[in-house]
C-alpha cells in the first residue's frame with residue numbers, strides 16, 4: 001500500500017478582534033514576573049486554518065467543488081465563532097473552532113489551526129490619583145506575541161487532538177554586559193576573536209507543550225502557562241547568568257520554565273544571534289561603546305528541554321549552590 005496522498009487547503013491571515021472577551025484571572029504567580037491577569041478588553045488573533053481529508057481529493061483531480069467549503073467561508077466561520085467563544089485564551093479559541101468545524105463539515109477529517117496574537121499594550125491616562133491604566137485606549141504593539149497551534153483528526157468515536165503547542169514569537173532581548181564567548185574551536189577557519197564582554201542581542205521563539213492537553217486552554221487558569229510569564233523568565237535568567245553562549249542560556253531558561261510550570265512536559269527554542277558589531281570601543285570616562293547592526297549571516301540554535309533535563313540540572317544546581 002502506498003502512502004496516502006496528502007490533501008489540504010485553507011486560509012491564512014484571518015484577523016479577528018474581540019472586545020471584552022472574558023478576562024483571564026487566577027493564573028499562578030511566579031517570582032520572575034509581575035504578570036497577574038489578561039484583561040482581554042481587546043483580544044486580537046491572526047488565524048491560519050488548514051483542513052484535510054480523502055473526500056477532498058476530487059476537488060483537486062476532477063474540479064468537483066461539491067465538497068469544497070470555500071476558504072472565504074472558513075474565514076467567516078472563524079470570525080463568527082470568536083463572538084460565541086466563552087473562554088479567555090487563544091488556545092481555547094482555536095480548539096473551539098476546530099471542534100465546531102469538524103462537527104459542521106462531516107467530510108473533513110483533519111484540521112490544523114494556528115493562532116497568533118495581535119498584541120495590544122495598556123496605555124496610561126491622568127486621573128485625580130495620578131497616572132493609571134486606561135481601560136479603553138490600548139497601544140498596538142509590534143513586539144513579541146503569543147502563539148498557539150492545534151491539530152485534530154476525526155476518529156470513529158469523535159475527535160482526537162494529535163498535536164497542541166503554545167509559545168511566544170519574536171522575543172528580542174539585548175544584554176549589554178556579562179556575556180562572553182570563548183573556548184570554541186580555533187583552527188584554520190577561525191577568524192572570530194574570543195570575546196569576554198559582548199553585547200548579546202538574541203531573538204527567541206519559545207514553545208511549550210503540556211503534559212495534559214486540558215490545561216492548555218486556560219479553563220483552569222491556575223494551570224495555564226502565560227506567554228507573558230515565560231517572557232519574564234527568559235529575561236530574568238538572561239540577567240542572572242554570566243552567559244558563556246546562547247546554547248547554555250536557552251537550556252537554563254528551559255529548565256526554569258519547567259521548574260515553575262510542572263504541568264509542562266517540554267520547552268523548545270529557536271534562537272538567533274544578532275550580537276551588535278563594535279564601532280567605537282573606547283569612550284573617555286564611560287563604560288559605553290557604540291555599536292551597529294551585525295553583518296549577515298546570523299547564527300541560530302534549536303533545542304528542546306524536557307523534564308529529565310530539569311532533574312539533572314537540579315542535581316547540578318544543588319551541588320554547585322546555583323540559584324540560591
Ligand SMILES: O=c1[nH]c(=O)c2[nH]c(=O)[nH]c2[nH]1
Pocket residue numbers: 181192244245246247273299
Ligand atoms: O552563543 C554563541 N554560540 C555560538 O555557537 C556562536 N558561534 C559564533 O560565531 N558566535 C556564537 N555565539
